[in-house]
Amino acid sequence: MRREIFEPEHEALRASFRAWLDKEVVPHHLEWEAAGIVPHDLFADAGRHGFLGMAVPEEYGGGGVDDFRYNQVIGEEVQAAGVGGAGLGLSLHNDICLPYFLAYCTDEQRARWLPGIVSGELVTAIAMTEPAIGSDLASMGTTAIRDGDAYVVNGSKTFITNGINADLVITAVKTDPSQKHKGMSLLVLERGMPGFERGRNLEKLGLHSQDTAELFFTDVHVPVDNRLGTEGEGFLQLVHNLPQERLSIAVAGVAAARAAFGMTLDYVKERQAFGQPVGSFQNSRFVMAELATEIEVTQAFVDRCVTALGEHALTAEEAAMAKWWATELQKRTTDRCLQLHGGYGYMLEYPIARAYADARITTIYGGTTEILKEIIGRSLGL
Numbered sequence: 001m002r003r004e005i006f007e008p009e010h011e012a013l014r015a016s017f018r019a020w021l022d023k024e025v026v027p028h029h030l031e032w033e034a035a036g037i038v039p040h041d042l043f044a045d046a047g048r049h050g051f052l053g054m055a056v057p058e059e060y061g062g063g064g065v066d067d068f069r070y071n072q073v074i075g076e077e078v079q080a081a082g083v084g085g086a087g088l089g090l091s092l093h094n095d096i097c098l099p100y101f102l103a104y105c106t107d108e109q110r111a112r113w114l115p116g117i118v119s120g121e122l123v124t125a126i127a128m129t130e131p132a133i134g135s136d137l138a139s140m141g142t143t144a145i146r147d148g149d150a151y152v153v154n155g156s157k158t159f160i161t162n163g164i165n166a167d168l169v170i171t172a173v174k175t176d177p178s179q180k181h182k183g184m185s186l187l188v189l190e191r192g193m194p195g196f197e198r199g200r201n202l203e204k205l206g207l208h209s210q211d212t213a214e215l216f217f218t219d220v221h222v223p224v225d226n227r228l229g230t231e232g233e234g235f236l237q238l239v240h241n242l243p244q245e246r247l248s249i250a251v252a253g254v255a256a257a258r259a260a261f262g263m264t265l266d267y268v269k270e271r272q273a274f275g276q277p278v279g280s281f282q283n284s285r286f287v288m289a290e291l292a293t294e295i296e297v298t299q300a301f302v303d304r305c306v307t308a309l310g311e312h313a314l315t316a317e318e319a320a321m322a323k324w325w326a327t328e329l330q331k332r333t334t335d336r337c338l339q340l341h342g343g344y345g346y347m348l349e350y351p352i353a354r355a356y357a358d359a360r361i362t363t364i365y366g367g368t369t370e371i372l373k374e375i376i377g378r379s380l381g382l
């Protein structure tokens with residue numbers, strides 16, 4: 001279906017980003033999948049080509065255009081190229097971490113961090129989850145106790161995307177451990193701060209080229225000047241930024257479903273069984289017809305959410321709907337498409353196998369499907 005959301009400048013970015021992916025990412029992807037990480041320099045290369053910090057004001061080297069459709073194009077092309085593991089870090093940097101720096105930095109912090117975020121020399125991450133808590137964020141245990149001009153941070157985080165490559169980690173801490181939501185603040189921890197250690201780069205079911213790591217903090221002295229925004233408002237800041245984070249995951253979800261569908265359509269036209277293409281069996285035709293319909297319907301809703309985000313009108317509930325629906329679609333689509341590949345679908349040399357494994361986390365991170373349904377259900381007065 002013709003999409004009405006993009007202007008020629010978005011399509012221009014799509015073409016240049018896709019060309020960059022084909023040259024700089026696709027040829028190395030399997031090597032990075034085996035290594036469990038992309039090179040740090042990939043971010044600087046993306047920055048040199050203008051694919052980072054599009055929303056950052058020009059005075060700090062950015063694109064000066066606060067238009068999520070550029071982020072959407074990047075998220076979609078990463079999935080179309082089948083390099084979701086390598087691309088996730090770029091989207092996390094642009095779509096999820098950058099908004100905190102744009103919304104909450106002082107002028108001094110902007111000058112200190114934004115140029116490096118745009119150039120890709122400073123890779124970002126956001127650390128909320130801890131070994132003992134994920135969904136229940138307000139119960140986090142990492143503390144930051146004020147000591148003069150610094151906070152002394154103790155605790156640990158886990159499952160942190162860009163965890164090894166990150167130079168700046170937006171870290172959710174308890175500045176008042178006696179409080180739940182009201183005791184939380186956001187501090188930027190920087191690579192090399194004494195007491196800030198990386199743990200394992202965790203082995204995962206999918207998204208292998210994405211570094212997902214443990215972080216440990218032992219008496220890390222973090223200057224008060226590294227706090228983002230007001231002390232005690234961390235939870236509100238997270239809640240404020242979550243709609244864009246969830247929409248970013250939804251954009252990738254529907255794009256990943258579309259990519260899985262495309263590769264499967266090619267396959268079922270080629271593969272023969274009982275003297276005919278497997279795609280010509282009624283079951284295959286019905287499965288593909290259902291998926292084609294679900295993808296188009298979902299795309300229309302996700303595009304509408306992107307427009308609403310641009311109008312500063314996207315609600316938390318709408319973002320929750322987009323995220324749970326699009327990622328469940330991704331999971332369902334990759335599963336059904338793998339089935340249509342038969343045994344070859346289980347072989348990692350076939351892209352559908354990797355797409356299936358990569359899809360599994362998407363209904364969990366950024367808010368589980370269950371938590372998102374809670375948010376929507378509560379808004380209905382239930």
Ligand SMILES: Cc1cc2nc3c(=O)[nH]c(=O)nc-3n(C[C@H](O)[C@H](O)[C@H](O)COP(=O)(O)OP(=O)(O)OC[C@H]3O[C@@H](n4cnc5c(N)ncnc54)[C@H](O)[C@@H]3O)c2cc1C
Pocket residue numbers: 125126127128129132133134135136158159160161162204207212361364365366367368369370371374
């Ligand atoms: C690859 C990967 C990348 C990640 N990247 C990041 C990152 O960059 N930064 C970061 O901070 N975190 C990250 N995470 C963590 C992720 O956001 C959490 O795993 C997720 O929020 C779920 O938390 P949990 O794992 O503690 O599950 P739990 O909260 O323990 O949930 C377990 C189960 O219980 C259900 N459940 C929990 N509470 C309720 C409830 N009230 N009602 C109904 N069901 C409920 C959940 O839906 C889930 O099914 C990442 C995780 C992975 C695996």
